[in-house]
Amino acid sequence: MKIPAEPGPEDACYLGFDIGGTKCAVVLGCRMACKKAGEQDPPRVLGRYELSTQGVPASELIQQLISAARKLIASLPAGLRPRGAGVSCGSPLDSHRGLILSPPNLPGWDRVPIVMMLKQALNMPVWLLNDADAGALAEWKFGAGQGCSSMVFLTFGTGFGAGLILNSRLYSGIDDGAGEIGHIRISPTGPVGYGKAGSLEGFCSGGGIAQLARMRVLEKTQMGQTVSFCEAAGGPEYLTARIVGDAAVQGDPLAKAILAESGTYLGRGLAILVDLLNPERIIIGSIFARCQPWIWPSAAAVLQAESLERTFRRCRVYPAGLGEQIGDLAALAIAMEKEKECQAI
Template sequence: MIIGIDIGGTKCAVVAADDQGNMGRVIRFPTTNVHDTLAAIFAAVHDLRPDGQQTFGIACGGPLDAKAGVVLSPPNLPDWDRIAICQLLQERFGGRAYLMNDANACALAEWQFGAGKGTRNMAFLTHGTGMGGGLILNGALYEGSSGDAGELGHVRLAENGPVGYHKAGSFEGFCSGGGIAQLAAGRLPGMDKPSAKDVAEAADRGVPEALTIMTESGRYLGRALAILIDIINPEVIALGSIYTRSGHLLEQAMRAELAREALPSALAVCRIVPAALGENTGCMSAIAVAAYRAKER
């Protein structure tokens, strides 16, 4: 039996699955303070009737000490200071528990169940409020020496520009939801502080300023993906939230930049696609962590 736990800044989900990763009952609830949220997680696990031999997979935003199973004060989870979530679950319910940052967990889910199924080399980029990433290389998750592999959002693409990852001109700065909002500040008629969603909706209406902003973001998206393609030569790059909703606004500029920057032979074998799991991404990422770690044992 697998029990997946997706811990987010505003909501959590606890889900049961069989050993093949087929999703069963899901229990969802809002994220509140750390004490009440942990209590809700434990109550949900109890309701799913663990058998003492279950494998827990936990997907959570970082920073984490994934090897130790400890949550280390993520910015979207106030007061989650050194919460030993794996130990707490194992003491209460038995079995084994594994923790992983949400970007790596999503990469596993898209590889095992979604857009990258059947590949040996792929990358997943969250492309949401931030720009986290995960890498599957030679048929395995690549985590790096300190667990920080895949953080392409930190790469600087220009000397100056919107700030992401505390770095001006970074990939996250130009292409994440937060970065697009910075690009748009003061540039859209009648909007002082538009969100990325506002920009995309205005671009869909044909507002020239919004189309210019999305084209700029698309160009930097292509530039960053060219770096990724040249370095790891993937079969698939799966992109999350913004690309799944608004890829049509980014595509032309992204493709033009890829054609200029990427190795033609590597670009030719790489499919750039929307992430496939949609609303089930959080649950499936937690399930994927458990399924993957269980196979490693």
């Protein structure tokens, strides 16, 4: 049977809101009601809007998100509405009360009642999860985590956090605090992440890699050496993880060394997770997926050296399988999973 091009009255549609530190997205996804769309097939994205987060007050941005969502709903055939909406956002948050609680990458988002605001505006069920938990759901259902019962998903993007699938269930902790591995201090000194110098997020995030690059470039400059990718960027203050990654692709030895250094600390974090949780798989997204050739060798060596042999042998590490779609599918996965939980009650 051919999957229909447009959703019909029996198809299940959902909205997803992916709220990040630099940009937000609103997506409309559909699970087609036909045999070829098996349970493990990701929803098809029917429409999408992307908005800038930076410099926009929370209240104003939420109104923009609502406006975009209404346009997507209006694009559906008559009589068809989304069954619910999922909101994916960085921690900390309170999923039970639907509050975003001042994430470090979203200044000004202090106790924002995002679930209530979207429910009232869109008249549908709305659920909130942190981005690591949402990414774990998406990779478990549709990506590199399919078929396993215990896995860890690591964000490795603007921030660094873990989403945990344990014994075939999402584990968020008593108040959404599980998986905050980015806050662990992995070195006495180093780049600042999650407000803490030398934290895992400091070494394994976009901002952290940029800080690390500035440190290493400064060392080279003090030795009288020039760094071509820094000059091309306009100076150390303009360096980003993407610039470092692009330079590594071009074979720049310092860029490759910076990513390898990030990998060393990633390996220490992975060893903690492997010995603590004994997962079947660890799946790493975003920057790791793009820069794996330079990050993974050092991470793998440290992981093997620092973890127990038995737990190390049982665990496999993969880049995220959903690629650049993971943010969209993670937000949609929240709505799909939470609706299923409600139906099971």
